[in-house]
Amino acid sequence: MQVGFPFFINLACTGVIPTRAMSPHVPITHDEIVADVARALTLGVQMMHLHARDAEGVQTADPEPYGRLVEAIRALPGGRELIVGVTTSGRRDAGFESRARVLDLDGDAKPDMASLTLSSLNFVQSASVNAPDTIRRLAQRMRERGIRPELEVFDVGMANFARVLLSEGLVQAPLYVNVLLGNIAGAQPDLLQLAAILAALPSGCIVAIAGLGRFQLGANGLGLLMANGVRVGLEDNLWFDRQRSVEASNESLVQRIIAQAALWERPLMSRTELRNQLGMTI
Structure with missing residues (x-):
């Protein structure tokens, strides 16, 4: 149990799916995302998970808007x-x-981390396709750069693939892992299912727990109980309550x-401490 130990927050502020029609609070434009990051910094958030959108508000793989976002965030107090x-x-x-173009950003535009989903999976209305070769090539490019x-794990099989990548030398310890619970085709926010995933991961992982939709609050509670930190944000959940009466x-x-x-009694750890745990320099 992690009760009493400092924890961290990974804020997933925009995502692929949320639109202005779904929520007036989801940050879509460059300035909106930077403003949300600035507010998160004042609250002590240590990690940020970014999705850029194009002029029509659609998720983009174009590295240019990502570079501008990272540069603008670096310029913020604490950025x-x-x-x-x-x-x-x-x-x-x-x-x-x-998908790999964003990994070629340099200088102040270069990100610290990049997401790597460890298998294909179905969501309610769409699929995320991640072929083994694509996962390996992305991991290799990240290592080279x-x-x-930012390993994304939705079930026990993905946790096992983290072990495979580690044994192949494509990722290096300590691994950072987001365990995402509550997806229709993945593990649910159940203590037994989470324990199975944590047991399947390589030893020494730094883990954040996320919950999708109405499962966010409960999954974050499991994160506070069982893990190093939590992932939270409008990418995963647009509502503050299970009844969907209060927009988050x-x-x-x-x-x-x-x-x-x-x-x-879990205080926020400092950003420097999290960087030290992950072996990252500023």
């Missing part, structure tokens, strides 16, 4: 200590080449998890 991650999502494009993989914002979701953590 250089923040761990900034970008997506290589396979939900709109399964190919390696377009000095970008830490990224700020309100972060404030709630901090309040929840206080009951478990």
